[in-house]
Amino acid sequence: MDSNTDAVPLLTTKTIPKNAHFTGDVEDIPPITGINDFFVQFMIESKKLWFLAGPLIFTTVCQYSLGAITQTFAGHVGTLDLAAFSIENSVIAGFALGITVGMGSALETLCGQAYGAGQMEMLGIYMQRSWIILFVTGLIMMFLYIFATPLLLLIGQTEPISHAAGKMALWMIPQLFAYAANYPIAKFLQAQSKIMVMSVISGVALVLHTFFSWLFMLKLGWGLWGGAIVLNFSWWFMVVAQMVYILSGTCGQAWSGFSMAAFNNLWSFVKLSFASAIMLCVETWYFMALVLFAGYLKNAEIAVDALSICTNILGWAIMVSLGLNAAISVRVSNELGAGHPRTAKFSVVVVVLFAFVVGVLLAIILVIFRHQYPAIFASSLEVQQAVYALTPLLAACLVINNIQPALSGVAIGAGWQAAIAYINIACYYIFGVPLGLIMGFALNWGVKGIWVGMLTGTMVQTIILVAICYRTNWEKEASMAENRIKKWSGQKGVVGE
Template sequence: MDTNQETPLLTSKNVTTNAHFTGDADDINPIKGINDFFVQFGVESKKLWYLAGPAIFTSVCQYSLGAITQTFAGHVGTLDLAAVSVENSVIAGFSLGILLGMGSALETLCGQAYGAGQIDMLGIYMQRSWVILFVTALIMLPLYLFATPLLLLIGQTEDISHAAGKMALWMIPQLFAYAANYPIAKFLQAQSKIMVMAYISMVALVLHTYFSWLFMLKFEWGLAGGALVLDLSWWFMVIAQMIYIYSGTCGRAWSGFSLAAFSNLWGFVKLSFASAIMLCLEVWYFMALVLFAGYLKNAEIAVDALSICTNILGWAIMASIGFNAAVSVRVSNELGAAHPRTAKFSVVVVVISAFLVGVLFAILLGIFRHQYPALFADSLEVQKAVYSLTPLLAACLIINNVQPALSGVAIGAGWQAVIAYINIACYYIFGIPLGLCLGFAANWGVKGIWIGMLTGTVVQTTILIWICYRTNWDKEASMAEIRIRKWSGQKEVAGEQ
């Protein structure tokens, strides 16, 4: 299916101001009756899954790189598993949250510009994002260099802190791969070029799995081998995607490097910062879950069990991140093209679809609840702890499948700053204090921490659904037009010509 054929683009040369603001041309007709709803649901589902399917596959492959390294580490030793878990969750998780968040500003701008026909600006936006993210990565470098004392400072055990700190030093190349990869991903997503990302990620995953087994277990290099393979896998994806872009397959979207990428950087930084705050607060929320487990009695077992659960949850969340990417493209493209009713209906479709997928995952987990813990750890004590957390994990599979999809709506519409405030209130003022009270004061342990934090996610998801329901989508289409003019106005376009 070619989405460009199904949703004709509105360019600056062939759209009048009146037509753009009314949003009538090619917008979805008002839905009349249940039969009409299912017909339109089927049409929009095809468009959504055209994007979401490859995006989910790509997300699963990319997440699985770290998860497979963590899985092999579990067969090397419990300390190795704890070290990889803490490095992935705390150090790399912190970095990923900032860089992915900063890069998500590109999702709003590229998606709405593509919908409005401002194709030439996509490459410039990507270059601006590269500049900002590489500078951000340099600022974050001390986090990797001084990971051991930082982990000791926040109360992690000495053994875990030293092992995770050594792992962090080896993972510095991954930090800069993040900075290069996320702008590329948003650039390609806005153009619905998802399949190439899926193919590259699949090849990277196959190679990563084989070489991780070879270096970590066969050659007995342990964490050093895992870190080497993980770094190379991420840079393989970056280089392969850049070759694809430079080969001319993106047409007008990439016309080479331009000095225009260095103009209006501060305005781009502000939008990127708002995006980073929004997504960081979500990523760090689950990072904090593993961190707090490190303060419990028998911390090594608690961290290992919880890291296995978050590992599985992370794989499942990749499906919702695929929905996140797909709906952000659909909403931003349709708002940029002045199709507010279509944008609104895309939200309905993605929420229902994400919920059903989450339920499916929870059912599968229930069926294999006796078998899956042994895949991640040889320790019977760790397996028993994981099994006891299975009901909570099943609930999370449903809730945390819907929440990231709703965040994609916020990114597509450009609501990052508003959602950031909601995340602060629901996660850090409500969820974490409740989790700490249940986990430590009520002596519920890991279960109490997780229940409290899951409650914060439920509240945040409910608020996002209410916001989407109350939104004036006609107004959002008008605001998208204003945003496009601000970031790719006549002066800037003329300068490029």
């Protein structure tokens, strides 16, 4: 890719950073000239990738499972409770999560490349800037939670679901600000490969969350109110525990305390964060829209319940791919920051191969247990039958949506957010959504039609990302990464600044 995706101009000379050893490589990998070279480098890169991806997959699965477990218990409270939580979790919280994670991905690019170049002192400053921006963003998004009921009624959701989901949204406002605190911390720790602590904290939170959700929602009969209490507590537990780890001095030069420097260059950081948010939000909202459109079908409660169970399972699988997403983002950003373009390029090849294999394995497991898994998520036989009918589509999604997030991680690591945002909008909302609506409503294919159309949009986007990665000039990307580091750390000598 002769990348025009970053407005930062190139340096006229290429300099390998003195602290390139932060990535674990003193030099770039040699050119691969044969099968033996490929397999040797594949094994080396696989170890580095899975050193990051294993704990990150565990972390993302645990964090996603907090809401998914609450949704599972809601399915045993009642069909309206399940529909209400699904709408709140997918539409309201999903919207907020998309904004938060999206804006946080700017931090992922900057921290990863700064770490690769040995600019350790900038990581804490970047995290604090991101906190400022995300907490202000949270204050703005809070109105979405407060006025959730009239907004859901405005877009055509049924009155019972809208009122129940709106009440749930008010209870979940603390989670919104936990998102704003958590994701900058996560990117800060990921860039340094300090991921085991995130895994341990997330695992403890999941165990506590599962027990107390069962206790409050089912045993004590508190229903959705009990679920909201536990879900808010679980997210804030993770935030506080991670901050205790950081403040204990374990991050060395990366955290030197709170600094007024975090308020410098805020507007430029906002613009970069906004581009990142657009890129990831359109992906997150795509599945939110799938559940939303199901609410317009006949027998909406069953349609929403069945689709929410499928997206719940798909979400768990996507958490696996998001572990690869975060890992490849760290690998690419670190290697580009250290001036290792060939290593960065080869990392992309390795992650795509692994993402495909994992997606196929998950799809096979789902098909094998297709008669058993619907009963885990709902007591209603009608809902179980609807889920069973959607299993083939769900299996196809597991493969495609395992590759796509890994490729998005490459884009984040390289800093291509702005260009990928335009591609996502075109593939998802100009092509995928209209096709899904035509197939679902005009052709009367129902939920299957909506899903097939939108899945086609995802396939087109994935093909385009593969083509972009194949055509990328990685030597140029390494030069751009060096220039980006100088720009954001305030160093002089950036051409065109």
